[in-house]
Every structure is written in structure tokens, then in C-alpha cells.
Amino acid sequence: MMKPCLILGGGVSGRAARRLAETLGMEAEILSDPAPCPPEEAVAHRSLLVTSPGVVPLTSPLWQAAARRAERGEVEFISELEFGFRHLPRRRCIAITGTNGKTTTTELACHLLNASGVPAVTAGNIGVPLSDIAADMREGKLQPETLPVVEVSSFQLERADSFAPVAAALLNLESDHINRYAGGFEEYCEVKRGIFRHVPEENRIFGLSLPAPRRVEVRAGRLFVDGRELIDTAGTRLHAPHNQENLAAAVELALRLLPEGGVFRREFTDAILSFEPGRHRIELVAEQDGIRYVNDSKATNPASVLAALRTLPQRRCAVLLLGGLDKGMDFTPLLEEKERVRFAVLYGACRAAIAAVLDGKIPFAECGNDFEKAVEIASAHALPGDTVLLSPACASMDMFRDYKERGDRFAAAVHALLSERSGGTGPV
Known part of the structure; x- marks a missing residue:
């Protein structure tokens, strides 16, 4: 084995970095917060430190200890992207x-x-x-x-x-x-x-x-x-x-x-x-009674919601499903297309932050963490010609594994709701 390598953070990137390190003949270990020993001790005696992108510098004691060692010139501390590129x-x-x-x-x-x-x-x-x-x-x-x-x-x-x-x-x-x-x-x-x-x-x-x-x-x-x-x-x-x-x-x-x-x-x-864009990007899920149901779960910030709203036909409105994990973003840009939003349904961890921006400008309802209820309420507020649009403006990890699971849950809820309304006669 060559020099010992410590990878901060597991997940897909951490496992890939360990695999590459072992391919190169390195002794590799993955360690995540909280470490089983003091962070300075955990990152000691390593020649190379590689960080996964999911490790947050502002809050990770391991990352901060690694950065201090690197600043003292005691170790090289690089990202998984850098590690992959070098090799x-x-x-x-x-x-x-x-x-x-x-x-x-x-x-x-x-x-x-x-x-x-x-x-x-x-x-x-x-x-x-x-x-x-x-x-x-x-x-x-x-x-x-x-x-x-x-x-x-x-x-x-x-x-x-x-x-x-x-x-x-x-x-x-x-x-x-x-x-x-x-x-x-x-x-x-x-x-x-x-x-x-x-x-x-x-x-x-x-x-x-x-x-x-x-x-x-x-x-x-x-x-x-x-x-x-x-x-x-x-x-x-x-x-x-x-x-x-x-x-x-x-x-x-x-x-x-x-x-x-x-x-x-x-x-x-x-x-x-x-070329066909991938799933969960302004993806038509169903249409019934003149109402379209569109999955744009990939929209994890306000700018991407605006892009989705601007794809609507002229003089058509959306009922928006908004919410999820806050990333410290400014939600006021959502108001740029407020004339295109008939109603908003808010759910998830940062629904209060979005509500504060929409209050008095776009009518809305809050649904806590009940996602299926949010879909039901959104559908109830839509009129023929409208689009019920899941374009959340937030990350998904407060309630879902990722944006894909969120989009799939939306599609399943829509199909279940519309099937019930049509008497359970099959997919819509």
C-alpha cells in the first residue's frame, strides 16, 4: 500500500474516492461527522485528505480540522472532483x-x-x-x-x-x-x-x-x-x-x-x-378535465420556478406546489411571475419563509408535511386551462431522499387522485 488517504463523508462521492484510492494502491478510509475521536486526531497521520461535496465547511468539525492541517502545510486537502481529475x-x-x-x-x-x-x-x-x-x-x-x-x-x-x-x-x-x-x-x-x-x-x-x-x-x-x-x-x-x-x-x-x-x-x-431532456424537468404527468399536472421537481431554487412558469401558454395560470429544505435563498423573485400563479400550496421545512414572501401577493395554503394533501389541495384550486405545477424552489431532503423521489411521489399522488375522481377506471 502507498500513502494513507482519509475521505471525509460517505455517500456516492465518498465511495467513489475510496475506490479510486484503492485502485491507486492507497490505504483508504471513509470518515463522517461526528468522528469517534477528536477531529484533529481523526485527520492526523494521513498524507492525503479528500472531501466529499456533501460535507459542509461551515458546520463540519472534520472539514475544519482538515483545513487547519492543510493551512499548516501538514497535509494535502482536496475535493473528490480534484482527486478524480488528477487521476x-x-x-x-x-x-x-x-x-x-x-x-x-x-x-x-x-x-x-x-x-x-x-x-x-x-x-x-x-x-x-x-x-x-x-x-x-x-x-x-x-x-x-x-x-x-x-x-x-x-x-x-x-x-x-x-x-x-x-x-x-x-x-x-x-x-x-x-x-x-x-x-x-x-x-x-x-x-x-x-x-x-x-x-x-x-x-x-x-x-x-x-x-x-x-x-x-x-x-x-x-x-x-x-x-x-x-x-x-x-x-x-x-x-x-x-x-x-x-x-x-x-x-x-x-x-x-x-x-x-x-x-x-x-x-x-x-x-x-x-434529444429528450431527462425526467422531473417540466414533465407532463397527466391531464384531466382541462387541467395539466406537471412534474418539475428538479426546480430547487426560485429562478428555476420562474423558468417553468414562463413555459406556460399565454394567459394560462399555474397552481404551484412550493416548499422543501431551505438553502438560505431569497424567495422574492417568485413574485416576478405572480400574475401567472392562481394559487400556491406550501409544504415542508421552509413553508413559513415562502409564506412570508407570498403573503398579500399570491393566495396560498399551508399543508405541513402532508405532501399528498398538498397535491389534493392544489388540484382543487385549479381551473380548466390551468397547470398544477410541482416546481418547489427548494431542495427535497427534508421529506424525500432526493428530487427524483419527490417527483415520483407527485406523479403517484396525481394518478391516485385522478383515478379516484374518474371512478377508478384506470390510469389517467
Whole structure:
């Protein structure tokens, strides 16, 4: 065995880091708060400390003890993302960050590259830690020339000092995860911009909402590359404004990797046409009596709720289901589209914080932690032409394992409710 490695925090990322460490011949151990001994003692006698993104610097005694040792020059302390990147055989990847749209852009960029003959896999915050990709390559389960397309959260960018994607995209910056950073929104933005630390200036890509020169533009729903029309998004599943932003970023990334003119080849445009965004993103669950039921459980901050509301047909309203785990966010942006919200149903840990913003401006009801009751009340307030929209503006972990479980619970509650109303005659 080589030098001993301690991984802070378990979960998917922690297990991936341990697997990679063991592949490299290291003695690896996972340790989570609270440690079985004083934190300084727990992180002593290790040559390398790797932190999972879920370990919160402001509240984790283990993380703080590790940081103190690193500041004294006694140990190297890095993130799981950094650990995985360092051990990619070719140290080559592209990366996407931003408050919203990361997952769709990551999946789309990977889809477009594979269709164009560039072998690529999704990695990072999308569910497959970069350390697992590095281990797969080292074990021969994945070819070393495969390009990881890495979704990167702000958590993963912390302590990632040498992370150097070939090209990277910062999609947008909105209020999110403010409870993680003592410096509030400004510190959050600074961490996000750190994705460009080692990226050549010409390969730094900014989303359409951010001021920057760009080769890709969207005008009247049409995507242009260097002034030449590439595709009309009306014929794709990416025609909503927020998905046009995701498409533009994915095409910008492809321009940095494909041969000249590669984005105008038939296989590339066919790949845009064939792409379907993943589940839990403005996903139609059911329709009955002129009312649509839409699962947008992936909307974990106010900006993503606004994006969902702006996809509604003109002069149509939503009944919103809002709530969950608070991340110290500002909920006042929800009022920007208050004319589109007929009623809101609030549930979960931060329902009071949302209620304080909506009070007197958007009518609402509170349902405690009874999610099925929240769906029932939302449906009762909807009129023909309305959309009952689960777009929570919050994380899910107060009541659910993750946003996927929350979306599945919503779908199940909707189907049960509508089946009961139709006399139990089957799925709706």
C-alpha cells in the first residue's frame, strides 16, 4: 500500500474516492461527522485528505480540522472532483456549472459529441463521480480516450485547485446554496467562476443571461453559429427559453472540440432533434378535465420556478406546489411571475419563509408535511386551462431522499387522485 488517504463523508462521492484510492494502491478510509475521536486526531497521520461535496465547511468539525492541517502545510486537502481529475489517464474533460440547467446541458453536450464521433460520458454532479470515471479508465472498463462531460456543483469546485477542463461553461448565476457560504451570494458566485481558473480564455463559455462575447446566438427561436442558422428550436424539445440557453452552451462546447463545420453536419443537427431532456424537468404527468399536472421537481431554487412558469401558454395560470429544505435563498423573485400563479400550496421545512414572501401577493395554503394533501389541495384550486405545477424552489431532503423521489411521489399522488375522481377506471 502507498500513502494513507482519509475521505471525509460517505455517500456516492465518498465511495467513489475510496475506490479510486484503492485502485491507486492507497490505504483508504471513509470518515463522517461526528468522528469517534477528536477531529484533529481523526485527520492526523494521513498524507492525503479528500472531501466529499456533501460535507459542509461551515458546520463540519472534520472539514475544519482538515483545513487547519492543510493551512499548516501538514497535509494535502482536496475535493473528490480534484482527486478524480488528477487521476484521469489523460487529465482531459469538459465541464459545466451554473445555478440551473447543468444536468440538461451536460446530457445534451455528451449526446451531441457521441453523435459526432467523439466518445463521451457524463460525470460529476449528474450522479457518476469523476473518481469512478478515473477508476473505470484505470481498470480498463472505459477507454482512456473517452471524454468526461462533467456537471460541476459549487460544492465540488471547493478545494479543486488544479481542475483544468479543456473547455467549460458557466450557464447562469442565481440565488442558491447561500447557507453554505459565509460570504453569501458573492462568495457563491466566486466559487462558481472558479471553474475557469485553468481554462484558456477562448474556451470559457458563458450562458445567454451573462454578458460575454459568444459564437452562438438565439434569435426568434432560431440558433445561429457565427451568424449562420443552425436550427429552428421549434422543431426540437428544447424550444423553451431556458432550454435554448442550455442548447446554446452545449453547441458552444461542441465548437471547441469538433472539426471546423462539425456542428453543421447532419448527424449533429439530427442529434439536437432527437434529444429528450431527462425526467422531473417540466414533465407532463397527466391531464384531466382541462387541467395539466406537471412534474418539475428538479426546480430547487426560485429562478428555476420562474423558468417553468414562463413555459406556460399565454394567459394560462399555474397552481404551484412550493416548499422543501431551505438553502438560505431569497424567495422574492417568485413574485416576478405572480400574475401567472392562481394559487400556491406550501409544504415542508421552509413553508413559513415562502409564506412570508407570498403573503398579500399570491393566495396560498399551508399543508405541513402532508405532501399528498398538498397535491389534493392544489388540484382543487385549479381551473380548466390551468397547470398544477410541482416546481418547489427548494431542495427535497427534508421529506424525500432526493428530487427524483419527490417527483415520483407527485406523479403517484396525481394518478391516485385522478383515478379516484374518474371512478377508478384506470390510469389517467
